[in-house]
Amino acid sequence: MDESNYTIEVSLCVRGDDLDPDKITAALAVDPSSSRRKGKKVVDPVTHRRVTARTGEWRLRADSESGLVSDHVTALLSRISVDASVIEGLAGVEEAFIDIVVTVPANERGGGDCEFDFSADLLAALARTGLPIQVTVCVVEE
Numbered sequence: 001m002d003e004s005n006y007t008i009e010v011s012l013c014v015r016g017d018d019l020d021p022d023k024i025t026a027a028l029a030v031d032p033s034s035s036r037r038k039g040k041k042v043v044d045p046v047t048h049r050r051v052t053a054r055t056g057e058w059r060l061r062a063d064s065e066s067g068l069v070s071d072h073v074t075a076l077l078s079r080i081s082v083d084a085s086v087i088e089g090l091a092g093v094e095e096a097f098i099d100i101v102v103t104v105p106a107n108e109r110g111g112g113d114c115e116f117d118f119s120a121d122l123l124a125a126l127a128r129t130g131l132p133i134q135v136t137v138c139v140v141e142e
Contacts, residue, residue: 006114007103010062010072012080012131014087016094019056027090030079033061056092059099069102069116077125084130097132104139112139 011033014024021035035058036042044051062076076098087096104112114137118126126133 005105006067006069006116008064008067008069008072009099009101010064010069010076011099012060012076012096013099013134014058014090014093014096015055016092017055018092019058019094020092021056021058023090023092024058024087027086028060028080028082030060032058034059055094069100070118070122073098073100073118073122073126077129080129083128087131097134098126098129100133100135102135102137104137106139106141110139110141114139 017038019037021032021037024035025031036053036056038053038056040053041050042053043049060076060079062072063079064072064075066072066075084096087093102114102116104114106112
């Protein structure tokens, strides 16, 4: 299936009020795409206003230019070498999950369609992480 008109972001997200992003980086042996501590001043991506982070976050985004959601998931998994028990056992971690966000352009009626598939092997690889998966599909007008 051609998903090339979708905007795709797949990431490992780790959150917690007492999260120390440097400790997550050290434990996972990979630099995050973004990170912040609770209370840090950040720019809201929607409103573009400066706000205070309500919780700490460490995020590793897939590095893929593909138009397929499955390729983004594969790219992310290739960068993660630990499972949920390691991540969730770190001090300050309250939640950790694989975050899949797909943005689809609205059709002429304001709705939208979104289909993507994962092979059995990819589903097994996701299951081996032990992490929950959060999928968000957004339909937006261009």
